[in-house]
Amino acid sequence: xxxxxxxxxxxxxxxxxxxxxxxxxxxxxxxxxxxxxxxxxxxxxxxxxxxxxxxxxxxxxxxxxxxxxxxxxxxxxxxxxxxxxxxxxxxxxxxxxxxxxxxxxxxxxxxxxxxxxxxxxxxxxxxxxxxxxxxxxxxxxxxxxxxxxxxxxxxxxxxxxxxxxxxxxxxxxxxxxxxxxxxxxxxxxxxxxxxxxxxxxxxxxxxxxxxxxxxxxxxxxxxxxxxxxxxxxxxxxxxxxxxxxxxxxxxxxxxxxxxxxxxxxxxxxxxxxxxxxxxxxxxxxxxxxxxxxxxxxxxxxxxxxxxxxxxxxxxxxxxxxxxxxxxxxxxxxxxxxxxxxxxxxxxxxxxxxxxxxxxxxxxxxxxxxxxxxxxxxxxxxxxxx
Numbered sequence: 581x582x583x584x585x586x587x588x589x590x591x592x593x594x595x596x597x598x599x600x601x602x603x604x605x606x607x608x609x610x611x612x613x614x615x616x617x618x619x620x621x622x623x624x625x626x627x628x629x630x631x632x633x634x635x636x637x638x639x640x641x642x643x644x645x646x647x648x649x650x651x652x653x654x655x656x657x658x659x660x661x662x663x664x665x666x667x668x669x670x671x672x673x674x675x676x677x678x679x680x681x682x683x684x685x686x687x688x689x690x691x692x693x694x695x696x697x698x699x700x701x702x703x704x705x706x707x708x709x710x711x712x713x714x715x716x717x718x719x720x721x722x723x724x725x726x727x728x729x730x731x732x733x734x735x736x737x738x739x740x741x742x743x744x745x746x747x748x749x750x751x752x753x754x755x756x757x758x759x760x761x762x763x764x765x766x767x768x769x770x771x772x773x774x775x776x777x778x779x780x781x782x783x784x785x786x787x788x789x790x791x792x793x794x795x796x797x798x799x800x801x802x803x804x805x806x807x808x809x810x811x812x813x814x815x816x817x818x819x820x821x822x823x824x825x826x827x828x829x830x831x832x833x834x835x836x837x838x839x840x841x842x843x844x845x846x847x848x849x850x851x852x853x854x855x856x857x858x859x860x861x862x863x864x865x866x867x868x869x870x871x872x873x874x875x876x877x878x879x880x881x882x883x884x885x886x887x888x889x890x891x892x893x894x895x896x897x898x899x900x901x902x903x904x905x906x907x908x909x910x911x912x913x914x915x916x917x918x919x920x921x922x923x924x925x926x927x928x929x930x931x932x933x934x935x936x937x938x939x940x941x942x943x944x945x946x947x948x949x950x951x952x953x954x955x956x957x958x959x960x961x962x963x964x965x
Contacts, residue, residue: 627674627682629663634672636704637664637684643701650695650717675707676731686710690736693717703728714738714760722747729753736760738785746770746791751779760785762809767791770813772799780804787811787834795840798822806831810838811858818842818960819864824850836882837861843955844883849874860884860906865961866953868907872896884926885909889947892927894918911939911947 645659655668664684665672671686684705695717703725711729714736721744722737733755743765750756751773759774759781767790773779774786776799787809793800795817800808806829815838824847831853841863849871851857855878864886872881873895881896884906891914892907904924907915912930919925928937931944938944954962 627680629665629682631681633675633681633683633707634664638662640701640704641667643699647699648694648696652693655689655692655694683707688712689716691715698723700725702726705729707731709733712736713740716740718742724749727752731755734758737764739763742766757782761789762786763788765789772797775799775803777802777804783807785809787813789813792816795820801825804829809834811836813838815840818958819845820959821845821847823848827851827853830854832856834858840864841961843959843961844869845959846871848872851875853877856880858882859886862886864888866955868893870895873899876900878902880904882906883910888912892916892919897922911944
């Protein structure tokens with residue numbers, strides 16, 4: 581190689597390096613690994629707080645604020661301006677059908693003591709998944725415009741002053757799983773569709789209203805809910821044997837003070853996932869089914885203040901998870917010693933010999949002279965022959 585060729589090679593190498601340096605920014609590059617951060621990863625570009633859905637939400641919140649008459653905690657004081665995602669109690673997220681835009685996903689005004697009504701404009705919050713309004717003073721009823729909330733998953737309007745018939749549009753909301761209407765002044769029939777598999781609720785709290793529920797249709801036992809609370813609600817009819825059909829889902833059943841006059845069908849023992857059973861303050865009669873001893877998950881059983889008699893089955897007291905056994909105010913004449921080991925037990929006001937705090941001898945003798953109770957196949961008490 582001649583001495584002159586070495587500088588030429590060096591020059592060409594330098595030219596290649598310069599050309600490569602110019603081209604590199606134009607070539608696709610792998611993304612750098614994200615640096616560790618204690619906060620959740622954020623999108624590279626923030627979602628814009630301006631779009632048609634948030635414009636509609638702005639109209640809804642301003643209309644709602646206009647019909648609020650009292651707000652003692654000033655929860656809606658900052659409901660001003662178009663940035664609705666900054667309002668107290670309002671939560672935004674990427675829209676499920678378009679992750680590039682922001683929308684209102686939740687409203688939580690629990691325990692606000694807010695007085696007013698629920699305006700029709702709430703239907704503009706079409707992407708709402710959670711609406712929590714418990715412990716306020718809203719009156720009137722739920723606006724039918726809420727039928728547009730096709731993503732609504734949780735609705736809690738408990739402990740308000742709402743009234744009128746059951747809002748029938750609720751049974752057509754495809755995403756609704758948690759419905760809490762307790763402690764209001766709703767009245768009329770609780771429709772069969774509330775318990776239907778089309779609605780498919782997971783939790784229903786309808787207690788402490790003025791609803792009527794008919795057990796004759798068997799609608800209650802069609803429910804897929806894990807929790808059903810109908811306390812202080814008028815239930816007409818008998819507890820049917822089909823109660824056992826809820827074995828796959830039911831975890832808590834509270835029917836206290838519901839005016840049921842019925843036997844307790846032995847099929848109730850199929851509810852092996854049930855943890856809480858409260859049938860107190862009714863007119864259940866006959867004996868406590870031995871099959872309850874098959875309910876291996878049972879933690880609380882309350883059958884207090886009924887007309888039950890006979891012996892408390894020992895199989896119940898031997899349940900592995902039982903923490904509370906309440907049989908107060910019945911006419912049981914026998915209770916196994918094993919029941920003494922239940923952590924919380926109330927067996928007062930029965931007819932158990934040599935047991936403390938029992939009914940008077942005269943009351944027990946009078947009950948023994950009544951005609952025996954006979955239970956029909958439908959769970960109802962048969963009339964005496």
